Amino acid sequence: MTRALAMISGGLDSILAAKLMKDQGIEVIGICFKSYFFNEDSARRMVDQIGVRLEVVDFSKEHFEMVKNPKNGYGKNMNPCIDCHAMMMRYSGELLEKFQADFIITGEVLNQRPMSQNRTALDKVKKESGIGNKILRPLCAKNLQPTEMEQQGLVDREKLLDISGRSRKVQMELAEKWGIKEYPSPAGGCKLTEPNYSKRLKDILQNKKDVEEREIQLLRFGRHFRVSENAKIISTRTADEAEHIKKLLGKDDTIFLARDFKGSMVIGVGELSQEDIEFAAKVTARYSKGKDSEKVVVKYGKYGKPSNNIIEVETITDKELDKYIVN
Template sequence: MTRALAMISGGLDSILAAKLIKDQGIEVIGICFKSYFFNESNAKRMVKQIDVPLKVIDISKEHFEMVKNPKHGYGKNMNPCIDCHAMMMKYCSKLLKEYNADFIVTGEVVGQRPMSQNKASLNLVKKESGIGEKILRPLCAKNLEPTEMELKGLVDREKLLDISGRNRKVQMELAEKWGIVDYPSPAGGCKLTEPNYARRLEELLKFNDNISKRELEMLKLGRHFRVSRNAKIISTRTALEAEELKKYITKEDIIFLARDFKGSMSVIIGKPTKEDIEFAAKITGRYSKGKDEKNLYIKYGNYSNELNNIIKINPAKDEEINRYIIK
């Protein structure tokens, strides 16, 4: 029986591509990659709707090393899509033997993304991956030259599609036809495509090349302020965000709370100076319910200890916020 490995990103296109191939009587195994910047949660939901098994592969460390210096550069933000796709293809090429599969399926559509899904980029990914002619893109196959799988009769080319461009009308019609109702927006689940996260990561890389997983997770939360080369402040927006941030705080970190008012929790990580600690207190006051008070008392201390230290401050002014905030 013909067997295919379908790269499942968690978006609609990849699941439709897998479904198209499965409906030709071909056995399909889903392959999902996870890293520090995207995970398998959407993919797990999606494969259940077409009854396809899913294998999750963690490429976090290798992927992050590539993100630091991608051969083919970045997209609009810090997303190195060409290098990322090529890396995933290389992994899939090794899995072909392991699963005794005949080819790889992707959900790519010609012209859908200007950098990574034009014909030149698709060919470049194929070349960089070293996978040869084993890649099938069912959603746009009729816009491309016939693949080895079509020429050998493993796949019926007439049952493949000719989607192109950014309009997703055809995909949404197919989803409705096949009863696929639970799918995410086309914006994607990769944090590297998000401008705010990308700017924070770019800034962090300027000061630290040995970044930990917890630092990458913390980039997703709160407001970030660079106060010195060795210290950074994170100020939470909500109570839920504060609880999430606590998952990544260590006993070396210092947290700040307004003594007499509710509001933001701040944390300073790194090796802060006395001036850095004072500014963290001012940030905490600025985002507390007492932000309009002339003077505030801020309590602080190392996480998991009593906040026995008290400092009297004036809440940070807008010009101070704008000077240090990482936008």
């Protein structure tokens, strides 16, 4: 029986490509990649809707090294889509033997994304992956040259599609036809496509040589302020954010809270000078219920220890905030 590995991003296109192959009688195994910037949660929900097994590949460290300096550059934000797709395909190619599969399926659509899915980009990914002759793009295959899988009769080319462009009308019609009811918006799963997250990532890469995993995870939450090369301040927006951030904090981080008012939890990460402490306290005042008070008392201390330090400050001005804010 013919077997294929389907690269499942968690979006609609990849699951439609897998379903199209499954309906040709091909055994399909889903492959999902996990990194610091995206995970497998959506992919698991998607494969459940078409009855396909999913294997998760964690390539976080290698992927991050590529993100720092991608050969083909970035998209609109910090998304190195061409290099990312090529890396995923290379990994998938290495799994062909493990799963005794014949070829790889992707959900790419010609010209859906102007930079990463035009014909030149698709050809570049095919070449740089090192397994180009084993890649099939079922949703747009009729717009491309026949692959060896089609020529050898493993796949019926007449049952493949010729989708092109940015419209998702055909995909949505197929989803309804096949009973796929739950799917995310396009590019909704990768943090590197988000403008604010990308600004924070760029900032930390510019200011720190060796970035820890937990520092990357912290980029997901709160408002970020760069106060020096060695330190930054994070202000939580919600109680839920505060709970997420607490799981990522260590004994060297400093916590700031308004003593007499409810409000944001503010975190100092790195080596804080006295000036940095004052700035963090002012940010704490600004995002507390006491922001309109003449003075706000802020208590602070190392995470996990009593906040015995006290500082009284005025609320920070918008001009001061704009000077340091990263997003």
